[in-house]
Every structure is written in structure tokens, then in C-alpha cells.
Amino acid sequence: MKEIISSPLLTGMIVIGLIYIAAFSLIYLKKAYTHCLELGISKEKLKTVIKSSLFFSIVPSLSIVVGLFVLIPVLGTVWSWWRLSVIGSLSYETMISSSVASAIGFESSVQMLEQATARQFGVVMILMSVGMLSGFFVLIPLGKKLCMSVQKTENASTWKYVLSGVFMMCLFSVYVPVLLIGDTIQALVMVTGLIIAVVLGILSSRPGLKWLNDFIMAFSMIGGMVSSLLWVKLFS
Amino acid sequence: MGKNKDNGTMDSFQKWSHSWGRIGTVIALVYMVAIPFVVLSVFDAVPSFGEVFNVATFSILLIYIPVGISEAISYTPIMGSSAYLGFITGNIMNLKLPCAVNAIKLADTDQNTPEGDAVASVAIAVSSIMTVIILAIAALLSTRISFFFEIPQVKTASNYIIPALFGCMTLGLFSSTSSGDKVVKGGVKGVLPVIIIISLLALFVRITSGGSLFGMVGFLIIGSLPIGIITSRILWKKGIITVEDNPQVKKNE
Numbered sequence: 024m025k026e027i028i029s030s031p032l033l034t035g036m037i038v039i040g041l042i043y044i045a046a047f048s049l050i051y052l053k054k055a056y057t058h059c060l061e062l063g064i065s066k067e068k069l070k071t072v073i074k075s076s077l078f079f080s081i082v083p084s085l086s087i088v089v090g091l092f093v094l095i096p097v098l099g100t101v102w103s104w105w106r107l108s109v110i111g112s113l114s115y116e117t118m119i120s121s122s123v124a125s126a127i128g129f130e131s132s133v134q135m136l137e138q139a140t141a142r143q144f145g146v147v148m149i150l151m152s153v154g155m156l157s158g159f160f161v162l163i164p165l166g167k168k169l170c171m172s173v174q175k176t177e178n179a180s181t182w183k184y185v186l187s188g189v190f191m192m193c194l195f196s197v198y199v200p201v202l203l204i205g206d207t208i209q210a211l212v213m214v215t216g217l218i219i220a221v222v223l224g225i226l227s228s229r230p231g232l233k234w235l236n237d238f239i240m241a242f243s244m245i246g247g248m249v250s251s252l253l254w255v256k257l258f259s
Numbered sequence: 260m261g262k263n264k265d266n267g268t269m270d271s272f273q274k275w276s277h278s279w280g281r282i283g284t285v286i287a288l289v290y291m292v293a294i295p296f297v298v299l300s301v302f303d304a305v306p307s308f309g310e311v312f313n314v315a316t317f318s319i320l321l322i323y324i325p326v327g328i329s330e331a332i333s334y335t336p337i338m339g340s341s342a343y344l345g346f347i348t349g350n351i352m353n354l355k356l357p358c359a360v361n362a363i364k365l366a367d368t369d370q371n372t373p374e375g376d377a378v379a380s381v382a383i384a385v386s387s388i389m390t391v392i393i394l395a396i397a398a399l400l401s402t403r404i405s406f407f408f409e410i411p412q413v414k415t416a417s418n419y420i421i422p423a424l425f426g427c428m429t430l431g432l433f434s435s436t437s438s439g440d441k442v443v444k445g446g447v448k449g450v451l452p453v454i455i456i457i458s459l460l461a462l463f464v465r466i467t468s469g470g471s472l473f474g475m476v477g478f479l480i481i482g483s484l485p486i487g488i489i490t491s492r493i494l495w496k497k498g499i500i501t502v503e504d505n506p507q508v509k510k511n512e
Contacts, residue, residue, distance in 0.1 A: 026302065033298045040290055041391055044348060047283050048387040051276075051344045055380035058272035062374050064366055069381065072362045076382040077389055079361055082420075083354040084393040085408075089417040091397055092408040104398035108391055109291060110349040126315045141304035148295035149311050154323030159288055161331035162346055167277045169335040170342070173371045174269065181441070181502035185495045186488065187371045188446045190336045193487040195429065196453040197479045202422045204461035205471025209422040216426020224430065240361045240427045247423025248416040255415055 027141050028099030037105045044109055071237050079241040082248070090116060096136060097123065102148065110155045123147050211254040216247030270373040273340045276380065280343030287347050329477040333484060339376035341383045348387040357424050358386045442505045449491025449500055453483040 027033060059069055087107050094103035094116060106116050127143050129135040135143075173187035203210045220243035227235035235242075269277070299305045312320075334351055335342040338359055345355040360370075362382030368374040397404065407413065457479060461472050472479065494500040 027298060027304065030298065030302070032301055033294070036294050036297065040287075040294065041395065043287060043290065045388060045391050047287065047347065048344060048384045048391070050283075051280075051341075051380055052384035052388070054272065054275060055341075055377045055384060058270075058377045059366075059374070059381060062270075062377060064368070064374060064378065068366050069378075072365050072378060072381055073385050075365055076358050076362055076385040079358055080354060080386040080389040081393070083350070083357075083424075084390045086353065086417040086420045087350060087390065087394060088397040089408045089414055091394060092401070092405050095401060095405075100398055100401050104394055105294075107349070108394050109287070109347065123319060126319050128315070141299070141302050142306045142310065145295060145299040145304050145306045146311050146316065148299070149306065150316055150319050152292050152295050154320050155327050156288065156292070157324040158327030158331035158346060159284065161328055162335060162342060163281055163284060166281070166331075166335055166342055169332070170273070170277070170339050170371070170376075171269070173336045174339075175369065175371050175441070182492070182495055183371075184441050184443055184502045185446060185449070185491050185500055187336065188443050189449060189487045189491050190333055190484070191370070192446060192450040193453055193480060193483045194333060194337070195425070196450040196487065197457050197476055197483050198421075198425055199429065200454060200458040200461050201472045201476060201479070202425055204458060204465055205473055209419065209471070209473070212419045213422040213426040213429075216423045217429055218426075220427040220430040237365060239430075240357065240424075243427035243430075244357075244420070244423045247426045248419050251416050251419035251423070252412055 025099075025136075027144055028102055034101050037101055040105065041108055075237045075241070078238060079244075082241065082245050086248075098147070099136070106151060116151075123150075207258050208251060208254045211258070212247045212251045215250040215254075216243045219243035219246040269340075272377050272380075273373060276340035276343065276376070280340065284343045284347050325481070326477040329481040333480045337370065338383070339371055339379060341376060341380035344380065344387060345383050348383075348390065350390065353420050353424065354390065355383050355386060357428055358382045360428060441502050443500065443502055445494070445500045446491070449494050450483075450487045452490050453487050456486070457483065 056069060060066070091103050091107055094106065097103075098106070103116075124131055124135040127135070127139065127146055129138065139147075173183055173190070175183055175187060199213075202213050220239055223235055223239045223242055226232050227239065296305065330351060331342075331346070334345070334356060338345050338351075338356060341359060345351055345359070348355065359379035359382050362378050363370055363375050366374070366378040368378050370379075397408075457472075460479075464470055464472055491500060
């Protein structure tokens with residue numbers, strides 16, 4: 024297994040894949056940015072969006088790095104790096120890392136990394152690569168239809184406006200009760216994030232603090248996460 | 260605004276995104292699936308079909324498949340044509356979707372409009388590049404920086420990113436409903452049955468096992484969407500949920 028996870032071939036293929044993903048993102052960025060200008064969105068607003076998105080992405084990306092270090096002992100550096108850079112999601116990849124060893128007959132992930140054969144690691148690689156494709160079987164053929172179903176146009180039925188909001192509302196209607204009722208610490212972290220967002224929202228209306236408005240989500244997310252240390256100490 | 264709008268259909272960027280985004284996604288997927296097969300072939304270690312797909316490995320697929328389907332159905336209408344890029348770079352709920360929501364709000368645009376899609380695409384592209392760079396640096400310096408990311412406090416805080424995000428996004432949800440030309444009044448009534456059902460389920464699980472439904476969210480969303488859509492449709496037809504001109508936009512005009 025070790026010869027595969029540290030092979031130059033795997034590293035090379037993954038670097039090429041990441042260059043492709045970065046290029047894909049850059050093309051999207053250029054196309055979307057130009058189109059925003061065509062639609063009359065000012066350069067200043069776009070600058071704010073880019074600055075805020077960059078800043079906002081730092082902390083979740085660092086959380087993904089934490090996940091990277093959870094996965095490295097199980098899957099090696101290169102494969103973990105790849106999995107968290109594309110398709111994969113921090114929560115599901117880390118969940119899988121804990122079950123993958125037992126699924127192929129090992130008692131622990133450490134034992135898997137030490138003793139798994141190349142074929143056994145192959146099973147893990149293939150499973151992780153094909154498993155998450157299920158979403159694309161929906162997105163690729165139905166993505167356009169799903170977007171059109173909620174697209175708000177000048178002559179659209181008012182139902183489209185309602186439907187457009189239902190997806191987001193459903194997401195919140197599931198997550199919020201699960202977080203608030205299911206786990207005390209999760210509930211407290213969520214409420215802390217909300218309170219910080221409200222306070223920052225009020226502060227940002229004051230002269231001189233308007234810039235805060237661009238970073239409300241980022242700051243309240245960081246505040247919520249940091250507060251978890253206190254809540255864990257108090258309630259665990 | 261609205262220079263390139265194609266009334267009743269999609270604008271030029273959305274059309275581009277749905278065609279080239281789809282092609283780019285297919286290329287990426289083929290490449291992703293090819294990687295293990297190419298590498299394993301070189302090492303003469305391609306496992307048999309039975310080794311990959313059996314009862315033991317089914318547990319892994321059971322995590323992946325429903326989550327993937329649920330994410331595609333529930334997130335695509337929210338992300339619009341930027342969904343292709345979001346899905347290919349992953350980490351949607353903990354990064355891309357909140358980033359898009361934040362950008363749409365900052366640019367004073369509305370979800371599911373040409374402007375909203377273009378702004379969301381800018382945000383998701385920027386975020387994706389940022390994540391690729393940070394992860395590349397982390398992977399390259401993994402032996403030197405691992406100590407920091409293994410500090411218990413850092414690990415603990417990282418576990419709570421989703422609740423922290425939902426705290427601030429809940430506020431954003433209310434303000435985002437008032438952007439755009441129209442505003443939906445009473446939209447939350449359409450998802451009340453979902454809130455009640457999920458709350459009762461969460462309470463039941465908490466009382467009986469002390470656990471949480473957090474790991475089941477993917478399944479719950481997929482089950483909740485039809486309930487939310489049907490209830491909203493009924494209430495919209497009865498005039499309980501209404502769509503009105505946004506007074507804020509009128510005032511600005």
C-alpha cells in the first residue's frame with residue numbers, strides 16, 4: 024500500500040487534477056466577473072464580494088486542513104489531499120476514514136496503513152472515487168431543469184419565487200432543530216454565532232464601522248467556533 | 260441591470276455555465292475515476308469487482324450515495340448555475356454554499372436570478388481557488404505544521420463549523436428574503452410541518468438515546484423537501500403565502 028500512496032505517479036496525477044480544478048475555477052471566475060460587470064454590478068461591489076469570499080474561506084479551509092491531518096494517518100498525504108480538494112466533504116470523508124479500515128478487514132486505521140496490500144488500498148481508492156458520483160447523476164442531467172424550476176424572471180409565476188425559497192427554508196428547517204435539540208454544545212455554538220452576527224450587524228450600522236458588514240458571516244463563524252471551547256469545557 | 264436578460268429563459272452566463280460547466284464537470288469526473296484505475300494498473304493491483312462491491316464495503320457506499328443525491332437535489336436550486344463548480348470542488352455545506360449566500364447578500368442581488376448566479380459563481384470560484392491553495396500548502400508542509408492542527412482545541416473548534424455557520428446564516432436567511440424585486444410573505448409557514456416533524460424526531464432521539472440526528476441530515480433533507488414544497492404550494496394557492504413587490508426596491512428607485 025505504501026508504495027502506491029507515496030508513488031510519483033499518484034502524486035503527478037493528483038497535481039494535474041488540481042491544476043485542472045484551479046483552471047476550471049479561474050475560467051468560471053473570469054466569465055462570471057465579466058458577466059457581473061455586464062449586468063451592471065459595480066467593480067466596487069465585486070471587490071467587496073471577492074475580498075469577503077477570500078476572508079470567509081480561510082477558516083473553513085483551515086478546518087478542512089484539520090480533516091486532512093485526520094485522514095493522513097489513514098490514507099496517506101497525497102490521497103487525503105486530493106479527496107478534500109475535490110468533490111469530497113470534510114464531514115463525510117472523515118466519517119468514512121473511520122469506517123474504511125473495518126470495511127476491508129482491519130481493526131484500526133493505523134493497522135490498515137501498516138498492513139494493507141496494494142489491492143486493498145485499491146478497493147478504498149475506487150470506493151471513494153465512485154461513491155460520491157451519485158450526486159452527479161442528478162446534477163448533470165437535471166441541474167439545468169432544477170435551476171430553471173426556480174429561476175426568477177420578469178414574467179415568472181409568483182410560485183417560482185415561493186419555490187426558490189423553499190429549498191433554503193427546508194435546509195434550515197432540518198439543520199436548525201437538529202442542531203438546537205440534538206446536542207447542547209452544537210446549540211450553544213449556533214446561538215453564539217447568531218448573537219455575534221446580530222451584534223456585528225448593529226455595530227456595522229455605525230459610522231466608521233461600515234466595513235464590518237462585509238465580514239459579519241466570517242467573524243460570527245469564527246466566534247461561534249471559538250466559543251465551542253468554552254461550551255465543551257462547561258458541558259462535556 | 261438586466262442588460263443581458265433573456266426573459267423567460269436563461270441569460271448568456273447561465274447558458275454558458277449549464278453547457279461548459281457540465282462538460283468541465285464530466286471531464287473532471289472521468290479523470291477522478293480514472294486516477295485509481297491508472298495507478299493501480301501500473302502497480303498491477305486492480306481489485307476484482309467482488310472485492311470492491313460486497314457486503315462490507317456497502318456500508319461505505321451507504322454513506323456516500325444518499326448524501327450525494329440529497330446534496331444535488333437540495334443545493335442545486337439554491338446555488339443556481341454555480342452548482343457545477345461548487346459540486347466539483349466539494350465541501351458545499353461547510354464552505355461553498357454559505358460563501359455564495361454571503362456574496363449574494365453583499366452584492367444586493369437575489370438568489371435564482373442572472374445577477375445572483377453570476378455573483379455566486381464569483382464567490383465559489385474565489386473560495387475554490389483559496390481552498391486548493393491552502394490545502395496544497397498544508398499537504399506540502401504537512402510534516403512541519405501537523406502539530407498545530409493536532410492541538411485538541413483546534414480540533415474541537417473545527418468540529419463545530421456547521422453549527423457556527425448556521426448561527427450567522429440564520430440571520431442572513433431573514434435578510435436575504437427582503438432583497439430582489441419581489442418579497443415572499445409568510446414563506447416560513449410552508450416549512451412549519453417540516454420544523455415540527457424534525458423537532459419531534461430530534462427530541463425523540465435525544466430522549467431515547469441521548470444522541471443527535473446530525474449524521475442523518477442528508478436523508479432528512481431529502482424527505483423534507485416534498486413536504487415543504489407541497490405545503491408551500493397549497494398555502495400559496497390559498498393566498499396564505501404571497502409574493503409582493505419589494506417596498507425596499509421601490510423606495511430605492
